[in-house]
Amino acid sequence: MRKVDCVIVGGGSAGMSCAVAIARFGIKDILMIEREKELGGILNQCIHHGFGLHIYKKECTGPEFAQLLIESVKKYHIDIKLDTTVINITEGKKVTYVNEDEGVVEVQAKAIVMACGCMERSRGMISIPGDRCGNVLTAGTAQRYLNIDGYMCGKRVFILGSGDIGLIMARRMTLEGAKVLGVAEIMPYSNGLSRNIVQCLEDFNIPLYLNTTVTRIIGHPRLERIELSSVDENLRPIKDSEWSVAVDCLLLSIGLLPDTSLLNKLNVERDPQTRSVAVNEAFEMSLSGFFACGNVLQVHDLVDDVYLEAEVCGREVARYLHDGFVDEEMVHVCAGENVAHVVPQRLRKENMQDDCRFSFRVKKPMRDCILRIRSGENILREVKKRVMLPAEMEKLDLEKSMLMGAKDLVFEVKEDV
Amino acid sequence: MIKEMVCIVCPMSCRMQVEMDKKKVVSVSHNGCVRGVKYANEEMSNPTRMVTSTVVLKNAALTRLPVMTASPVPKRKVADVMKQINKVKVKAPVKMYDVIIENVARTGVNVVASRSMDAIK
Numbered sequence: 198m199r200k201v202d203c204v205i206v207g208g209g210s211a212g213m214s215c216a217v218a219i220a221r222f223g224i225k226d227i228l229m230i231e232r233e234k235e236l237g238g239i240l241n242q243c244i245h246h247g248f249g250l251h252i253y254k255k256e257c258t259g260p261e262f263a264q265l266l267i268e269s270v271k272k273y274h275i276d277i278k279l280d281t282t283v284i285n286i287t288e289g290k291k292v293t294y295v296n297e298d299e300g301v302v303e304v305q306a307k308a309i310v311m312a313c314g315c316m317e318r319s320r321g322m323i324s325i326p327g328d329r330c331g332n333v334l335t336a337g338t339a340q341r342y343l344n345i346d347g348y349m350c351g352k353r354v355f356i357l358g359s360g361d362i363g364l365i366m367a368r369r370m371t372l373e374g375a376k377v378l379g380v381a382e383i384m385p386y387s388n389g390l391s392r393n394i395v396q397c398l399e400d401f402n403i404p405l406y407l408n409t410t411v412t413r414i415i416g417h418p419r420l421e422r423i424e425l426s427s428v429d430e431n432l433r434p435i436k437d438s439e440w441s442v443a444v445d446c447l448l449l450s451i452g453l454l455p456d457t458s459l460l461n462k463l464n465v466e467r468d469p470q471t472r473s474v475a476v477n478e479a480f481e482m483s484l485s486g487f488f489a490c491g492n493v494l495q496v497h498d499l500v501d502d503v504y505l506e507a508e509v510c511g512r513e514v515a516r517y518l519h520d521g522f523v524d525e526e527m528v529h530v531c532a533g534e535n536v537a538h539v540v541p542q543r544l545r546k547e548n549m550q551d552d553c554r555f556s557f558r559v560k561k562p563m564r565d566c567i568l569r570i571r572s573g574e575n576i577l578r579e580v581k582k583r584v585m586l587p588a589e590m591e592k593l594d595l596e597k598s599m600l601m602g603a604k605d606l607v608f609e610v611k612e613d614v
Numbered sequence: 615m616i617k618e619m620v621c622i623v624c625p626m627s628c629r630m631q632v633e634m635d636k637k638k639v640v641s642v643s644h645n646g647c648v649r650g651v652k653y654a655n656e657e658m659s660n661p662t663r664m665v666t667s668t669v670v671l672k673n674a675a676l677t678r679l680p681v682m683t684a685s686p687v688p689k690r691k692v693a694d695v696m697k698q699i700n701k702v703k704v705k706a707p708v709k710m711y712d713v714i715i716e717n718v719a720r721t722g723v724n725v726v727a728s729r730s731m732d733a734i735k
Contacts, residue, residue, distance in 0.1 A: 234675065244680040244728065246664040258666055260680045260729035264710055344668055347678045372667065372696050391627040395620055396663065400689070583646075584626050 201276075202226040202518050204292045204306040206283050206459065209238020210500050211491020211507040212312035213266045218511025219310075220273035224518050227275045228304065230294050232282045236270065237263030238314060239337070240500065242344045245365050247392075251501035262500060283313075286459050290486060308486045308514050311460065311474075312507065315453040315492040317362075320414075323451060327414030330421075336362040336450040340369070349373055351446020355423055356380045357411050359387040359394075361498070361588075363450025368397035377401070378442055381409040381425055383432055386562050388588050390498070412439065414447065423447055453496045463487075470538035471495045477527060477543040478553050479513035480506070485522075488514055495540045495556060498590050502556070509554070516550075523547050528600075533571070533609030535560050537587070546601055552594045557608055559585045567611045570595065572603040585610060619657065621650040630654055662686035666728065667699045669714060673733050674706035680728045681714050687721045694719035706733040 208231030243259030281296035290306045317335040342348045356363045359382040413424035424441045426434035455473035466483035468475040490510035528544040539557040568580040621628040633640040668678035708731045715725035
């Protein structure tokens with residue numbers, strides 16, 4: 198059986214950034230496995246503009262960002278397998294992949310990095326009643342059909358969910374000649390960046406219906422009509438508030454879930470708040486030598502954040518392979534009041550290389566609030582924030598010196614202060 | 615006339631009130647900082663947008679080539695830019711930043727490839 202130092206599952210932004218970092222820190226035997234025919238992951242279909250301001254100091258399109266990253270990957274000797282799918286991973290770090298040339302192959306790795314992104318929530322996950330008709334698609338599927346394959350999937354389109362992919366698709370389909378009749382959002386606030394609300398909806402007079410959701414799908418065999426309802430404060434549809442609109446395409450932009458399906462059989466600690474695995478400051482899971490970075494670990498808004506997270510992960514993978522980590526007790530990091538989740542979930546003080554970056558999201562939009570990091574009753578840091586939004590991932594760097602004395606950490610946000 | 619607009623410079627998303635005299639900005643209020651004034655002035659006098667789309671691609675593994683305007687174009691020209699982009703067919707190989715359309719819709723801006731694409735071997 199072939200033996201490698203490290204297998205990276207996924208050749209998108211996280212996998213590539215991680216691979217470059219691992220190689221830069223002197224590990225030579227890296228195998229990156231990508232199931233598509235080319236590297237780049239979701240970036241390839243995100244042809245819009247606004248990526249990479251932090252990393253490349255200019256606003257790139259998705260394919261442009263991917264290509265710049267692919268050019269860095271090619272500077273190193275990284276074995277890349279395209280059109281290849283990982284089908285099994287064992288706790289003993291045996292990775293089974295399959296492709297057309299080699300068939301089913303097993304390799305033995307010393308370290309494994311999961312960098313296989315996230316998947317879109319689908320109709321079944323929110324149980325919209327009605328007909329099982331064609332042309333109810335996730336926004337990302339429609340994006341792929343349009344931007345990679347060149348097919349428009351509708352002429353009269355409605356979008357459920359005001360996530361950024363939905364907003365971007367509202368603009369994209371309008372520019373290509375479709376009539377986008379509206380965007381419905383069940384929450385009282387939009388889940389997209391305000392820049393996208395302005396430039397994707399307001400520029401084209403596309404209405405955004407807040408506190409509204411789709412309550413029936415009608416059509417046979419293809420979609421013909423949807424029924425919408427207002428919702429109450431518990432997000433339940435209000436009786437007799439229904440209205441309907443004739444459409445031939447419904448796009449769902451209702452959230453993303455980390456794709457951890459390859460880890461289902463492994464005994465690894467999970468975090469119900471991120472719906473992914475829990476990791477320590479080295480992005481290592483509770484199973485030694487298993488790492489995760491990018492959208493498989495937590496859903497990001499910006500590819501720059503994915504890049505930076507994967508870079509730190511790569512550095513730590515190299516350190517694990519060179520020297521290994523010291524065994525020590527973990528500090529638990531918890532999401533407190535108004536905080537939805539925090540990554541990393543665990544902290545090992547002796548292993549910490551330098552300052553630690555924490556990523557987290559708040560549960561609801563808040564203004565003039567205080568972000569507080571506590572260690573027991575002891576307040577380690579307080580940061581005044583003018584605005585915090587669930588749609589924007591927050592980042593905070595805490596100094597190693599400060600964390601050395603810390604016990605379990607709690608991130609919380611206090612309102613009206 | 616007073617126009618309401620959301621500032622998109624930062625996540626504060628200030629709901630600004632912009633007082634207009636015909637096409638000139640007279641004053642900006644409810645802005646959190648000076649960047650809002652600059653944004654309001656640009657957005658009211660000459661709003662611009664980047665346009666990204668795809669063109670038909672021949673002789674490559676994929677059938678569409680993603681393209682972008684090399685810099686933002688006036689917002690009122692976006693539809694014309696799209697019309698011209700949709701007429702173009704390109705043959706691989708293409709290199710990133712190759713000019714696909716020169717001076718698109720007479721904006722003085724080129725449409726360029728936003729990635730490279732190899733020819734089929």
